[in-house]
Amino acid sequence: MKIVPQIIQVPKILDARGNLSFFEHPKQLPFEIARTYWVYDVPGGETRGSHAFREQQEFIVALSGSFDVVLHDGEEEQKFQLNRSYYGLFVPKMYWRRMENFSTNSLALIVSDKLYDAGDYIRDFEEFKALRNG
Ligand code: TYD
Numbered sequence: 001m002k003i004v005p006q007i008i009q010v011p012k013i014l015d016a017r018g019n020l021s022f023f024e025h026p027k028q029l030p031f032e033i034a035r036t037y038w039v040y041d042v043p044g045g046e047t048r049g050s051h052a053f054r055e056q057q058e059f060i061v062a063l064s065g066s067f068d069v070v071l072h073d074g075e076e077e078q079k080f081q082l083n084r085s086y087y088g089l090f091v092p093k094m095y096w097r098r099m100e101n102f103s104t105n106s107l108a109l110i111v112s113d114k115l116y117d118a119g120d121y122i123r124d125f126e127e128f129k130a131l132r133n134g
Contacts, residue, residue, distance in 0.1 A: 003092045004092065005071050005078065005080070005089060005090060005091055005092060005095060006089070006090050007080065007087050007088070007089055007090075008023075008028055008029070008059065008087060008088055008089075008090050009086065009087045010022065010023045010028050010061075010086055010087060010088065011023075011028075011086075012086040019086075021085055021086045023059070023088070029059055029090075029111070030057075030090065031057050031059075031113035032113060033111045033112070033113065034112060034113055034114050034115050035111070035112045035114065035115055035116060036109070036110070036111050036112075037110050037112075038063075038107060038108060038109050038110065039099070039107075039108040039110070040106070040107050040108070042067075042102040042106065044102070044104070046100075046102065047098050047099065047100045048098070048099040048100075048102075048108075049069075049097050049098040049099045050096075050097075050098045050123075050125075051096070051097070051121050051122060051123045052093075052094055052095060052096045052097065052121075052122040052128045052132075053093055053094070053114075053120050053121060053122070054093065054094065054120050054121075054122060055093050055114060055120055056093060056112050056113065056114040056117075056120050057090070057091065057092055057093050057112065057113045057114075058090075058091045058110050058111065058112050058113075059088050059089070059090050059091070059110070059111050060082065060088055060089045060091065060099075060108060060109070060110050061082065061085060061087070061088035061089075061108070061109045061110075062082035062083055062084065062085065062088075062106060062107070062108060062109075063085050063107040063108070063109045064085070064105060064106055064107040065083070065102070065103035065104065065105050065106025065107060066081065066082060066083035066101075066102075066103045066106060067081075067082060067099055067100065067101055067102040067103065067106050067108060068080065068081050068082070068099070068100050068101040069082060069089050069091070069097060069098075069099050070097065070098050070099075070100065071091065071095045071096065071097050072095065072096035072097075072125075072128075073095055073096075073132065074096075074128065074129050074132030074133045075133070081101075082108075083103075088109075094128075094131070094132055096122075096125060096128050
């Protein structure tokens with residue numbers, strides 16, 4: 001798999017009793033999960049994220065509702081709309097990302113290959129661009 005942002009489809013087990021989806025490494029996910037977190041109760045119009053990670057990779061799924069993930073590679077921006085629970089967005093390290101346009105009651109599930117490390121964040125866009133393009 002090329003290390004670029006991409007939508008990954010996950011299995012969808014259709015069932016009259018209710019559908020079920022899942023992902024696991026290495027079949028669907030290109031990394032082993034070290035941490036899981038979720039973002040919820042986002043007020044209308046709010047933006048989350050707006051940073052990059054030096055090392056951390058992520059996979060983001062809209063478990064409920066919808067939102068946009070906007071990724072910047074230092075040169076250009078790409079927007080992904082997530083609105084189904086049977087696919088997600090793989091975000092490699094060193095992409096500036098923000099999450100916006102959250103629908104009411106949306107739920108963003110994020111799995112990462114690293115434990116939480118404040119030092120892994122790049123929170124200054126100019127610093128990010130310099131590191132990315134330098
Ligand atoms: P942050 O990643 O900055 O949120 P966002 O990018 O969505 O705006 O995290 C917000 C706060 O939560 C920050 O103080 C760190 C804390 N946090 C943890 O303690 N552990 C975690 O795994 C995450 C993702 C955040």
